[in-house]
Amino acid sequence: MPRGKSNNKSNKKTKKEEVNKMTKLIPPAREPEVMDVDDTGGDETGGAAEEEEEEETQDFGPEFNPTHFQFLVEEKSEQFFEGQFQIGRPIRAAHNFLENPHGAVKLFQGDTCALCAVYGPTEIRMSKELPHRAAVDVLFRPKITGTSKQSQMTGWDSTLEERAIEAKLVGILESVLYLEDDMGAGFNIILHEFENDGCLFSTCINASALALLNAGCSMRCCFAGVTILVNETNNTLIVDPSQSQIDSGFDAMITFVLSNDGHVLFSSIQGRTKTNMIRLCLRQASEACKEIFVFQKQLQLQECSDFINGHSAVKPVNARGLKDEDIKVKLEDMKIDEDEENYEDLDDGEVSSSDS
Amino acid sequence: MAEILLSEVEKYYLVMGVGQDVRVDGRSRSDYRQGDIDLNAVTNSHGSIRARLGETDVIVATKVDLGTPDPDRPDRGTIKFLVDCSPTASPDFEGRGGDELAEKICRILSIAYDKSGTIDLKNLCITPKKYCYVIDVDILVLQCGGNLIDVISMAVKLCLGICELPRVTGLRYDLGQGVPVFSTDEFEFDYLDVKNSPVVVTLPRVGRYFVVDASLEEESCSKGKLAFGVTPDGCVTSIDKLGRGCYQVKSIQAATAMASTVGANVNNTINMRIDSLRELKLRADPKPLSMPMDI
Numbered sequence: 183m184p185r186g187k188s189n190n191k192s193n194k195k196t197k198k199e200e201v202n203k204m205t206k207l208i209p210p211a212r213e214p215e216v217m218d219v220d221d222t223g224g225d226e227t228g229g230a231a232e233e234e235e236e237e238e239t240q241d242f243g244p245e246f247n248p249t250h251f252q253f254l255v256e257e258k259s260e261q262f263f264e265g266q267f268q269i270g271r272p273i274r275a276a277h278n279f280l281e282n283p284h285g286a287v288k289l290f291q292g293d294t295c296a297l298c299a300v301y302g303p304t305e306i307r308m309s310k311e312l313p314h315r316a317a318v319d320v321l322f323r324p325k326i327t328g329t330s331k332q333s334q335m336t337g338w339d340s341t342l343e344e345r346a347i348e349a350k351l352v353g354i355l356e357s358v359l360y361l362e363d364d365m366g367a368g369f370n371i372i373l374h375e376f377e378n379d380g381c382l383f384s385t386c387i388n389a390s391a392l393a394l395l396n397a398g399c400s401m402r403c404c405f406a407g408v409t410i411l412v413n414e415t416n417n418t419l420i421v422d423p424s425q426s427q428i429d430s431g432f433d434a435m436i437t438f439v440l441s442n443d444g445h446v447l448f449s450s451i452q453g454r455t456k457t458n459m460i461r462l463c464l465r466q467a468s469e470a471c472k473e474i475f476v477f478q479k480q481l482q483l484q485e486c487s488d489f490i491n492g493h494s495a496v497k498p499v500n501a502r503g504l505k506d507e508d509i510k511v512k513l514e515d516m517k518i519d520e521d522e523e524n525y526e527d528l529d530d531g532e533v534s535s536s537d538s
Numbered sequence: 539m540a541e542i543l544l545s546e547v548e549k550y551y552l553v554m555g556v557g558q559d560v561r562v563d564g565r566s567r568s569d570y571r572q573g574d575i576d577l578n579a580v581t582n583s584h585g586s587i588r589a590r591l592g593e594t595d596v597i598v599a600t601k602v603d604l605g606t607p608d609p610d611r612p613d614r615g616t617i618k619f620l621v622d623c624s625p626t627a628s629p630d631f632e633g634r635g636g637d638e639l640a641e642k643i644c645r646i647l648s649i650a651y652d653k654s655g656t657i658d659l660k661n662l663c664i665t666p667k668k669y670c671y672v673i674d675v676d677i678l679v680l681q682c683g684g685n686l687i688d689v690i691s692m693a694v695k696l697c698l699g700i701c702e703l704p705r706v707t708g709l710r711y712d713l714g715q716g717v718p719v720f721s722t723d724e725f726e727f728d729y730l731d732v733k734n735s736p737v738v739v740t741l742p743r744v745g746r747y748f749v750v751d752a753s754l755e756e757e758s759c760s761k762g763k764l765a766f767g768v769t770p771d772g773c774v775t776s777i778d779k780l781g782r783g784c785y786q787v788k789s790i791q792a793a794t795a796m797a798s799t800v801g802a803n804v805n806n807t808i809n810m811r812i813d814s815l816r817e818l819k820l821r822a823d824p825k826p827l828s829m830p831m832d833i
Contacts, residue, residue: 281593282681283626299626306629321625321632325582370629374678377581 262290263484269470270408270422273388273477277396277485283372285397289389292424293379298389299372300397306368315361317368320348322386324375347373347383351390354439354448360400369399380425381409387439388474395482403441406474407448410436410463412455419463421470436460438467442475542758549759553745562755568800570751573689575696577815583676585701589693592753593683596690598675598697602704604718605672607663615662615670617698619647620677621690627682636679642780643677643687646738647694649776650767656734656775657698664706664718671703673730684753687765691738692808698735699812700819702727729816736767736775737804739797743783748793750800764793768801770809 262274271292280286283299303316310317322344351371359369371393373386387407394401411420411427412434420427428435434453441447451460544552552562559566571592579588579597586599607614621643623636630636651657662671675697677690705726709716721727741748742760749756757763762783767776774794779785785793 280595280626280681282628282683286626297626301629304629319632323624325580368629370625370632372625374624374626 263481269466269473271424273474275392275477275481277392277481278488283393283397285393285395285399287389287392287396288376289385289392291381291385291388291422293377294381294385294424295376296382296385296389297374297376298386298393300369300390300393300399302369302371302397302399303364303367304370306370310368311366314365316359316364316366318352318355318359318361318371319368320351320355320371320373320390322347322351322373322375325378347386350383350448350450351387354387354405355390355394357447358401358403358405358441359394360402363400378425380423380428383407384409384422384437392478392481395478396485403443403445404475404478405439405441405447406471406478407437407439408467408470408474410438410467412436412453412459412463414455414459419459419466421466434459436463436467438464438471440468440471442471444468542754544755544758548755552755552759556744556747556749556756561749563753565751567747567749568796570804571753575811575815577700577818584703585697587693587697587700589689589696591683591685591689591692591751593681594686594689595679595681595683596686596693597678597680598690598693599678600697600701601674601676602701603672603674604664604669604720606668607666607670609667611659612667613663614659615672616659617651617657617662617673617675619644619651619675619694621647621679622677623679623682626680639686640679643690646687646765646767646776646778647675647691650691650736650738656736656769657730657732661731662703665709665716668716669718673698673701682754684755684757685740685751687738688740688751691736691767692804695732695735695737695805695808696812696815698730699732699808700815701730703730732812733809734769734771736769737801737808738765738767739801739804740765740780741793741797742781743785743789743793748796750796764790764797766794766797766801768797768805770802770805772798772802774798774801 262276264272264274271294274290276288277286279288279297280299283301284304285300286298288295288297306317306319310319324340324344351373355369355371371390373390375382375386384407387405391405391407395404409422411423411432412418413420413431414433423432423435432453434451434455436451436455437449438446439448446464555561556567561567561569563571565571573589573591575590576588578586580586580599583599584602586597588595588597590596605616608616621640623631623640625632625636627636631639652659662673664670675694677694679686679690704720705728706718707721707726708719710719711717739750740752740763741750742752742757742763744752744756744760748764749760752760760781760783762779762781762785764785765776765778765780766774768774774797777790777794
């Protein structure tokens with residue numbers, strides 16, 4: 183194959199130099215540990231009180247590859263923060279799930295899992311702009327998308343369910359966020375369902391609350407959502423039921439969204455039950471929500487300490503694992519070609535006379 | 539995708555740095571960023587991987603189904619790709635916004651896998667003309683931090699490598715038609731042979747040089763990209779030109795040479811990783827043993 187320009191040769195020389203540099207400076211390979219994620223799938227009422235744990239961040243060196251390929255490191259990338267709970271299923275949150283969005287959180291309530299990413303306040307499309315306040319747009323993506331044959335046959339359009347969740351959440355957020363502060367801006371809240379083991383809606387609400395806190399959006403209050411199952415025959419209330427408990431029948435399923443200053447932001451009921459049962463449910467819900475608020479506070483403290491200690495989501499991009507002191511580039515070694523001084527304007531798109 | 543706005547001075551710094559083989563984050567022109575792999579990101583699939591390289595974050599899941607083969611190719615199974623750009627990557631991807639990018643990536647992947655013959659699709663056939671495995675590969679783009687196509691192709695190769703195909707234990711005759719019956723044992727599955735499947739290496743041209751694994755800033759300073767599908771032995775299975783830019787024949791030759799060496803290395807790393815992941819799956823399986831251990 184005919185060689186390109188002399189650039190190719192200089193490329194090869196620097197490659198050899200790099201490999202030599204590499205063999206001296208790379209620290210000896212460490213055995214990467216494989217950690218299993220603590221999978222606590224509690225689905226009974228009053229789930230066992232979880233001890234406050236945090237998974238320690240392990241620092242693995244890059245795998246030493248003789249062909250100077252230092253990527254695909256075996257590292258535990260999701261660090262979960264667990265809270266202490268008496269009521270409801272154990273909750274785990276990974277707060278450094280994604281770096282790009284302003285706020286992102288992956289939340290587990292027992293086995294139900296939802297991811298929430300928040301962009302806001304930010305620019306939005308002209309069609310959605312409002313002149314007097316910011317607009318709120320919620321997008322919910324279920325795990326299985328698309329119209330299945332089943333929905334065509336039964337006539338039940340699952341997309342309506344998705345729109346309903348989005349509309350309910352927009353209503354809640356419009357009363358919580360300070361929208362008049364950012365006119366013409368927009369808040370984009372994106373929810374992804376990863377797993378539905380019951381109470382997906384309340385998981386989504388809690389995930390968006392954490393994501394908004396993570397993004398630092400100004401809110402009038404913190405909010406939390408909880409679902410309660412009422413069974414009048416056994417005279418039982420189940421807080422945060424799992425799918426198997428829901429499937430075994432209920433008289434009513436009530437969802438409450440409460441704020442931490444004692445207000446009710448949202449309530450919905452499916453089924454039928456007596457009014458004093460609803461009052462009981464509300465009392466239980468406020469107890470459960472208090473615990474969730476404590477968890478939110480602890481998670482914020484955890485995020486701050488992670489950020490200060492340097493374990494934040496933004497990881498160093500150094501591909502070779504070298505420290506900055508080790509990369510020494512002397513100014514004399516950097517020779518600037520005479521041609522390069524007149525570099526062509528990047529906007530005009532014409533090919534230079536000496537194309538590489 | 540959100541446009542990165544850089545000042546003239548930043549662009550100059552970036553382009554000059556690439557010329558000196560020292561990029562903004564200290565890498566050389568042929569270095570990749572650090573990446574992580576997570577297994578089992580999605581529970582209801584036959585194999586799923588979450589792959590991250592720098593800021594690019596992608597989840598790939600495969601599902602295996604029984605289907606009928608294409609009438610033009612009756613002795614082969616099919617692999618279908620679907621790319622979904624989530625609005626978490628950018629609010630512009632909401633609704634139809636991400637479809638253009640998704641379609642582009644889908645096309646590159648299907649060409650690399652279906653037409654190059656690097657995965658033996660005949661292994662996926664159960665009964666010629668009647669039944670075959672249909673593998674649906676779903677890709678969810680969570681974050682885009684540059685070099686999206688490469689990360690997706692790497693993740694797809696890993697995912698197909700750890701995808702568990704349930705084994706056919708026999709045929710059940712229903713009114714004369716033989717329908718395949720799958721084994722219900724968790725451990726009875728086959729793996730696909732993806733040793734020779736290609737990985738895409740995208741080379742944007744920054745200034746006068748090609749760079750591997752460009753970040754968003756470098757892509758915004760580049761004049762067009764060349765995406766090469768490369769197999770482990772360095773053969774090129776497909777070339778795509780993306781974006782605006784024109785190349786002389788010598789430049790394309792130089793880029794092909796670079797892509798083929800880099801791609802071969804990437805493929806070998808991924809093949810080794812697939813082997814270790816397969817072993818890991820067997821070791822970490824939480825299925826309870828039927829007999830107690832101390833007998």
